[in-house]
Amino acid sequence: MSALAHLPTGSRQPASPPKAARSERYRLLPYLLLLPGAAWLFLFFVVPLVQLAAASLYDPTGSLSTGYVLTWAFGNYPAAVQAYWPQFARSFAYAGIALLLALLMGYPLAYAIAQRAGRWKNLLLVCVIAPMFTSFLVRTLAWKTILSDNGWLVGLLRDVHLLGPDGRLLATPIAVVLGLTYNFLPFLVLPLYASLERLDHRLLEASSDLYASPLKTFRRVTLPLSMPGLIAGTLLFFIPATGDYINAELLGTPNEYMIGNVIDSAFLVRLDYPQGAALSFLLMSAILAVVFGYLRRAGTREVL
Amino acid sequence: MRISRWFAEHWVLGVALLVLGYLFLPIAVVAALSLNRPSSRLSYDFNEFTLDNWRNPCATADMCDAVLRSVQIGFLATVAATVLGTLMAFALARHRFRGRSGLNVLIFLPMATPELVMGTSLLALFVSGGVPLGFWTIVIAHVMFCVSFVVVTVKARLTGMDGRLEEAAMDLYASEWQTFRRITLPLVLPGIVAAALLAFSLSFDDFIVTNFNSGTTVTFPMYVWGAAQRGIPPQVNVIGTAMFLIALLLVLATSLRGRQARRAALVPVSAREGDRS
Amino acid sequence: MATENPAGDLRLANLSKTFGAFTAVDELSLTIPQGSFFALLGASGCGKTTTLRMVAGLEEPTSGQVLLGDRDITRLRPYKRPVNTVFQSYALFPHLDIFENVAFGLRRRGIRPVHGPVRQMLSLVQLDGYERRRPAQLSGGQQQRVALARALINHPQVLLLDEPLGALDLKLRRQMQIELKRIQVEVGITFVHVTHDQEEAMTMADTVAVMNAGRIEQLGTPAEIYEFPATAFVANFLGQSNLIAADVSGGNGGDLLVTAHGARFSVPSARSRADQGPVFLGVRPEKLQLAAAAGQVPAGNQHLEGSITDASYVGVSTQYLLRTGWGTELSVFVANTGAQERFAVGERVVAHWNPQHAFLLDRRADEHDRTTPVLVP
Numbered sequence: 001m002s003a004l005a006h007l008p009t010g011s012r013q014p015a016s017p018p019k020a021a022r023s024e025r026y027r028l029l030p031y032l033l034l035l036p037g038a039a040w041l042f043l044f045f046v047v048p049l050v051q052l053a054a055a056s057l058y059d060p061t062g063s064l065s066t067g068y069v070l071t072w073a074f075g076n077y078p079a080a081v082q083a084y085w086p087q088f089a090r091s092f093a094y095a096g097i098a099l100l101l102a103l104l105m106g107y108p109l110a111y112a113i114a115q116r117a118g119r120w121k122n123l124l125l126v127c128v129i130a131p132m133f134t135s136f137l138v139r140t141l142a143w144k145t146i147l148s149d150n151g152w153l154v155g156l157l158r159d160v161h162l163l164g165p166d167g168r169l170l171a172t173p174i175a176v177v178l179g180l181t182y183n184f185l186p187f188l189v190l191p192l193y194a195s196l197e198r199l200d201h202r203l204l205e206a207s208s209d210l211y212a213s214p215l216k217t218f219r220r221v222t223l224p225l226s227m228p229g230l231i232a233g234t235l236l237f238f239i240p241a242t243g244d245y246i247n248a249e250l251l252g253t254p255n256e257y258m259i260g261n262v263i264d265s266a267f268l269v270r271l272d273y274p275q276g277a278a279l280s281f282l283l284m285s286a287i288l289a290v291v292f293g294y295l296r297r298a299g300t301r302e303v304l
Numbered sequence: 305m306r307i308s309r310w311f312a313e314h315w316v317l318g319v320a321l322l323v324l325g326y327l328f329l330p331i332a333v334v335a336a337l338s339l340n341r342p343s344s345r346l347s348y349d350f351n352e353f354t355l356d357n358w359r360n361p362c363a364t365a366d367m368c369d370a371v372l373r374s375v376q377i378g379f380l381a382t383v384a385a386t387v388l389g390t391l392m393a394f395a396l397a398r399h400r401f402r403g404r405s406g407l408n409v410l411i412f413l414p415m416a417t418p419e420l421v422m423g424t425s426l427l428a429l430f431v432s433g434g435v436p437l438g439f440w441t442i443v444i445a446h447v448m449f450c451v452s453f454v455v456v457t458v459k460a461r462l463t464g465m466d467g468r469l470e471e472a473a474m475d476l477y478a479s480e481w482q483t484f485r486r487i488t489l490p491l492v493l494p495g496i497v498a499a500a501l502l503a504f505s506l507s508f509d510d511f512i513v514t515n516f517n518s519g520t521t522v523t524f525p526m527y528v529w530g531a532a533q534r535g536i537p538p539q540v541n542v543i544g545t546a547m548f549l550i551a552l553l554l555v556l557a558t559s560l561r562g563r564q565a566r567r568a569a570l571v572p573v574s575a576r577e578g579d580r581s
Numbered sequence: 582m583a584t585e586n587p588a589g590d591l592r593l594a595n596l597s598k599t600f601g602a603f604t605a606v607d608e609l610s611l612t613i614p615q616g617s618f619f620a621l622l623g624a625s626g627c628g629k630t631t632t633l634r635m636v637a638g639l640e641e642p643t644s645g646q647v648l649l650g651d652r653d654i655t656r657l658r659p660y661k662r663p664v665n666t667v668f669q670s671y672a673l674f675p676h677l678d679i680f681e682n683v684a685f686g687l688r689r690r691g692i693r694p695v696h697g698p699v700r701q702m703l704s705l706v707q708l709d710g711y712e713r714r715r716p717a718q719l720s721g722g723q724q725q726r727v728a729l730a731r732a733l734i735n736h737p738q739v740l741l742l743d744e745p746l747g748a749l750d751l752k753l754r755r756q757m758q759i760e761l762k763r764i765q766v767e768v769g770i771t772f773v774h775v776t777h778d779q780e781e782a783m784t785m786a787d788t789v790a791v792m793n794a795g796r797i798e799q800l801g802t803p804a805e806i807y808e809f810p811a812t813a814f815v816a817n818f819l820g821q822s823n824l825i826a827a828d829v830s831g832g833n834g835g836d837l838l839v840t841a842h843g844a845r846f847s848v849p850s851a852r853s854r855a856d857q858g859p860v861f862l863g864v865r866p867e868k869l870q871l872a873a874a875a876g877q878v879p880a881g882n883q884h885l886e887g888s889i890t891d892a893s894y895v896g897v898s899t900q901y902l903l904r905t906g907w908g909t910e911l912s913v914f915v916a917n918t919g920a921q922e923r924f925a926v927g928e929r930v931v932a933h934w935n936p937q938h939a940f941l942l943d944r945r946a947d948e949h950d951r952t953t954p955v956l957v958p
Contacts (some may be wrong), residue, residue, distance in 0.1 A: 030399035037388035037451055038407060044448040045414050047311055048425035055428040105323045112320030119307055124324070131327045133551035134334055136509050137528040138544035141536060142330035145337065185327065235416065243418025246511065250532060260420050260512075267516060273431070279426045287418060467886045471639050472672040474659040476686035476731065486685075 016267075056277035068273060076278040084262050084279065088286070091258040094173070094248075095241040098180035099188075102237055105181075106188040110229075113195035115204075128189050140179055140250050147175050147251065171253045179247035187236040195229025196222075231298050235291060242287055259283055331548060332557030338541035343435025357538045361546075364537045370527035371543060377439065377523060378507040381446035386500045388447070389454025395464035396455070414452045422449060423516035430517060445513050450503035457502060497558070505551070589650020590614050591636065591739050591771060596645035605631040606796035608645070613788075615738075618765050618772045620786030622779060624818070628795040629775045630669075633741050634894045636773065637666045649738055659691070665732035666741040670748050671724045673716035679703070679727055682711035686735040694827065702730040722753045729761070733768060742774040746781060758784050771948050783807070791815050809852060809940050816863055816942065823869070823911045824861040826944060832856070837941060842907040846883050846939070853941035861942040866912040866936040871901065871924060872931045884933035887911065896909050899923060904931055 013097065058068040059074055081088070113124045131139065146153055147169040154170075157163040169175050207217040223230075245260025254261075259279060266276030341354040362368040385523055392411070395401070414422065426445050430437060469491070473483040511525040518526060590806070591613040598606040606628040613619045621629040634640035636647055638659035647655045654662050665686070673682050683699045703709055706726035716724055725745060732740055746754045762785050765772045776782050782789050783803035789799045791814075799811040810816035813824055827841035836847040839862055846862055851861075870877065870882075878884045891902035894917075901913040901924065913932055915921055924930055 027401075032397040033391040033395035033399075034401075034407065037392040037455070038410065040388055040448060041410050041414065041451060042431075044426060044444055045417075045422070046410070048422075048429040051429040052421070052425035055432070105319075105326070108316050108319040109323040112316045116317055116320075122559060124320075126552070126559070127324050128327065129555070130548065130552055131331050132509075133505065134331055134544045134548045135525060135528065137511060137525050137532070138334055138540060139330045141528070141540075142333040142337070143403040145333050146329065154517060179359060182326070182330070185323075239416055239418055243420040244510075245420070246529075263420055263424060264515070267427060267508055273428065277428060281422050283418060284421045291416070365949070401872070466672060468668050468670075468672040469674060471659070472666070472668055472674070475637055475639070475664075475666045475733070477660045477689040479658075479660055479689075482689055486689075487674060 003062045016145075049223070052277050052280055055273050058274040058277075060272075060274045062274070063271065073274065076274050077282065080275055080278045082283065083275075084259065087259045087262050088258055088282070090256070091242050091260070091283075092286070092290070094177050094180060094256075094258060095238055095244075098177050098184070098241055099234065099238055101177070101181045102185050102188050103234075106185055106192060106233070107230075110189045110192035110196050114193050114199065115201055125193065128186050128193075132186055136183060137246065137250075140183065140246055143175070143179050143182065144170065144250055170251060173252070173256050175251040176248050176256045176258075180241045180244060183244070183247065184237045184241050187240070188233040191232035191236065192226060192229040195226045199225050206245050227298065231295070234294070239287055239291070243283060315544060322381055331545075334541045334548075337538060338545045340538055340541075342538055357542045361539050361542045363539055366522070367524075367527055367531075367537060367539055367543070370522045370524045373439070373521065374433075374508050374524040377442050377446060378504045380443050381450055381507040382500050382504040384447045385450035385454050385503045386496060389451045389499060389503075390458050392451070392455045393458035393462055396461050397572040411455050412451045414449055415456075419449070419510075419512040426513070427516040437517055438521045441517045441519070442514050442523065445517050446507040446510060449510075449513060450506050453502055454499040457499035458492065458495045461492050461498075465491055481495045494558075501554070508547075525546065589648075589652070589738070591773070592638070592646075592648040593632070594648065596632065596635060596647065596944070597643045598635060598640060599643045604795050606635070606642075609795070609797060610798065611790065611800070613739075613771060613773060615771055616769050618762065618786045619776065620774045620776060620782035621790045621792055622776060622782040622789055622818075623792035624777055627792045629777075630743055632792075633666070633743055633773065633775050636739065637664055637741055638662050639666075639692045663735075663738040664741060665735050665737040666738075666743060667725075667728045667732050667745045669744045671716075671728040673724055673727055673731070676886055678713050678715055679708065679719070682716065682727055682736055683731045685731060690735075698734055702734045705733070705767070706730045709886055721749055722757065725749065725757060726760075729764070731778060735766070736768075737770060739771045739773060742772060742819040745774070746776075746778075754781070761785060780888055783819070791818060793818075801837045810863070810942070811854060811944055813861055813944070816861075816940075821866055821912060823866060824863050824942070825909065825911075827860050827862045827941075829855070829941075831859045831864075836936070839941065842905075842909075844885060846941045847936055848941050849936060852937070852939065852942060855941060855943040859944040861944045863940045863942055864934050864938060866900070867898070867914040867916070868934050869911065869913040869932045870934065871903075871913060871921070872933060873922070873924075873928075875931050878931060878933040881936070882933040882941070883936055884931050886931050888929045888930065889926050892924065892926055903930065 054070055055068070057072050057074065058076075059068060059071040059073055060079070062068040109128070113121055113128070118122050138249055145151065147196055148154070149168050149170060154163065154168065157169070158165060158167060163169075169178075203221055203225070207221045208214070212220060242258075243260055245258055245264055248256050248258045248261055260283075263276050263279045263283070266272045266279060333546060338357055339353055339355065340350050341352040341356065343351040357363075392407075423445070426441070427437075428447075429435075430441055435441060455551070465488075469484050469487055473487045474480075475545070478486060509525060510523075511529060514523055514526060515529070522530070524543065528536070531537065531540065592613040593609050596606055596609040596611075597604070609628075609632060615951060621632060623629045624783070635642050638654070638657055638661075642655060645655070646653055649663065654664075674685065677685070680699055681705075683702055687693075687695050687698065699712075700709070703711065706729055708723060708726055708730070711723070711727075716727065719727065725748075728745070742761075746757050749757060758781060759773075761772075765785075774786060775781070777806060787802065788800065789803055789804065789806055791798045793814050799806055799815045806815060807819055809821065810822070813822075816822040816824060825841050827839040827846070829837055830845070831838045832839045832850070833847065835850055837850050837853050837856060838845060838847050840846075841862060848862065850856065872878050873885075875884060875886070883919045885905055887903040887905045889901055890904045893900050896917070898914045898916050901915065903911045903913055905911060911932060
């Protein structure tokens with residue numbers, strides 16, 4: 001008991017400094033862990049965006065060889081829109097149509113793997129990812145072969161008169177939309193699968209037990225519960241699809257060019273940096289506007 | 305009646321198989337073309353069966369150089385992104401600190417930004433800073449867009465891990481370092497490996513960001529892009545098919561090996577109470 | 582089973598833990614004698630697990646000390662303490678086999694040999710031959726025993742058990758209770774067992790501390806606590822009690838006289854927690870007996886009248902609900918010995934008890950009768 005009597009004052013004092021030192025060390029640890037990665041992202045993601053914003057306001061009459069001057073030339077923006085609004089509109093239209101097609105294909109696929117595949121689940125999931133292992137460009141070139149004028153697909157469609165005798169698929173908007181749909185479909189399916197997989201199938205049984213038709217069950221139970229995956233998948237599909245220009249380049253013609261093609265040539269062919277930067281910024285703002293509008297309507301911020 | 309019921313129950317599977325067929329169609333074409341002797345440089349039609357392309361994948365030397373360069377870049381970018389991303393994932397999953405939500409936004413944004421914008425903005429930075437474009441600017445760019453994916457993958461694994469395992473280790477005389485080495489790291493490793501594989505495939509396959517920051521350096525996707533205008537050598541299809549097969553084997557191997565450990569680490573004990581002997 | 586340090590009691594001195602504005606453990610002082618089987622019993626959120634984690638070193642106390650013998654271990658890291666824990670749902674390392682799980686503590690301290698002690702420990706918990714299995718391949722009961730072996734092999738001075746049987750089904754739990762008690766006697770280590778299951782605590786522990794809202798309400802042997810609870814909370818947390826609101830109206834030699842709803846009862850002063858003011862008169866349901874008329878009540882027994890409103894036959898006993906004249910329902914358990922007559926719903930009866938079985942508890946002025954419902958848990 002003698003030990004107890006002097007304890008409250010006796011041994012608490014010498015014991016506290018090590019504790020303080022320890023928590024001091026641990027308070028710094030997360031910042032040390034974060035520093036390299038965050039610095040990298042700041043230097044090579046945030047700073048470039050600022051640089052891009054500055055570049056979009058350069059004097060448009062400058063050039064790479066003579067040098068650019070930041071003149072706060074806000075006129076670059078209206079000029080860019082004026083010149084390239086059809087490509088802008090086309091980007092969003094193509095990406096939107098491709099998204100609808102991808103939803104029609106991707107939802108049943110994700111649902112079947114998550115709820116119906118049983119022990120084949122993992123194998124089927126690998127099958128969804130597997131095509132992505134082959135290079136994006138190589139796959140798109142394969143579509144060029146499939147859709148070519150003397151390919152079997154065009155021949156078949158001509159035989160059943162879905163295409164006229166001179167009708168083509170390659171170098172049409174159809175080919176570009178098909179390519180977009182194909183290339184980004186797995187990005188839509190994977191998050192969708194993740195949330196459908198968590199869906200307890202007993203909920204579906206409960207719903208049909210409570211007099212819901214399969215369609216009602218889908219609308220009232222399955223769809224709302226898969227919403228987080230649907231939103232994440234939609235964004236993962238739509239964002240890269242809108243900014244893509246490879247499909248338009250390889251499967252289309254200048255008549256199908258999207259905004260990406262214009263930006264690519266502004267930076268790498270015409271070397272018109274102010275215009276390219278203004279277009280990039282417009283593209284990003286337009287996408288962010290669509291995304292946040294969509295998120296607000298869908299009523300969730302879970303994706304962040 | 306019976307047929308319509310069968311149809312009602314199985315149409316989803318039917319659609320799923322059709323979609324999978326759609327996903328694999330171009331792969332089949334690539335594999336077929338890798339075994340083709342093309343009639344001319346610009347022809348994409350199947351002409352004559354041959355194994356020459358597989359026997360001689362480096363017949364066009366430029367292409368193999370490009371593949372090698374992509375592997376080098378992919379390796380460097382993967383190592384750097386995996387280290388940086390894993391450290392960040394640990395901080396986010398295990399520590400409370402100020403500025404957490406801002407950091408989450410910083411990590412999320414690169415995944416939500418079109419590659420085109422990342423590519424052009426980096427180009428604007430490098431040009432205005434007078435940095436010569438080439439191998440290292442590509443590596444820098446690849447690390448940047450891979451880091452976020454690593455963070456997300458490793459963090460998911462870390463938060464799915466039972467925190468009591470670490471407490472149990474500390475209770476059993478393991479110091480902080482020993483706990484990390486013996487318990488945390490082995491349990492998180494599958495997540496880190498998955499993140500590294502993802503980073504490598506993102507880097508190896510990237511075209512858009514690379515295109516803006518490569519200068520005269522040619523990676524495999526850049527090579528294919530250039531060749532698409534002049535005519536694709538059939539060896540490109542050999543590489544495409546080989547990559548597909550290698551990745552498939554890797555995935556199957558890791559999923560077979562990792563299945564048991566993963567199941568054990570992520571399923572809480574209480575969920576297994578049913579199968580008592 | 583030699584330990585390096587001279588053996589000692591585990592003592593908690595004014596131990597407190599607050600999380601923000603919430604006080605989980607409130608100035609807790611406690612001595613747990615060496616070699617005893619001690620149970621911390623309480624509902625979830627009462628602070629019992631936090632107390633345990635502070636002893637293990639997994640939680641730092643806001644104030645107060647943890648002492649082992651004369652040694653202050655309050656600020657020691659968990660891996661520096663001669664204390665081991667059996668975690669709730671076990672926390673077995675999924676990537677290590679059973680052998681390596683059990684050997685973990687020895688290897689971290691560099692103790693050799695490893696093989697002999699591990700095999701010996703596995704046979705103590707009857708898991709010989711399971712060395713190379715993974716935790717996932719074991720049943721819940723087997724995992725529980727691995728967790729026990731993994732902790733015991735280190736010969737801790739104190740073994741902490743955090744709801745160790747909570748994940749097991751009822752039958753297995755009974756079996757493990759007996760086994761844990763056997764092992765504790767065999768190894769002679771101090772066991773501190775946290776549980777919300779009163780029956781488990783009473784079956785296994787020598788001493789039980791009932792915790793509520795971060796404080797200990799009562800400490801004692803299971804029989805002491807059950808027979809003479811200190812507070813209304815304890816009276817109802819451990820088993821059931823009929824608590825009748827009453828007021829002390831006077832004394833009579835060794836007895837206290839109380840008035841409840843106009844009736845007068847006496848209770849021995851030795852069984853009173855208060856000797857004046859508002860009190861609860863408490864009687865356990867199995868201490869109440871039923872008679873058809875007041876004339877049949879044995880001399881010296883207290884009694885009150887009522888009518889049967891419910892009778893449930895549960896095998897070993899019949900559980901009655903009795904409505905008193907003033908409207909309170911009392912529960913009465915009558916053992917089915919075959920000697921007593923059975924009563925039907927609606928019958929008027931007299932409930933009586935030996936005053937030595939009643940107890941008086943302090944009561945806040947505005948509280949009404951607190952009786953527990955008749956249904957078996």
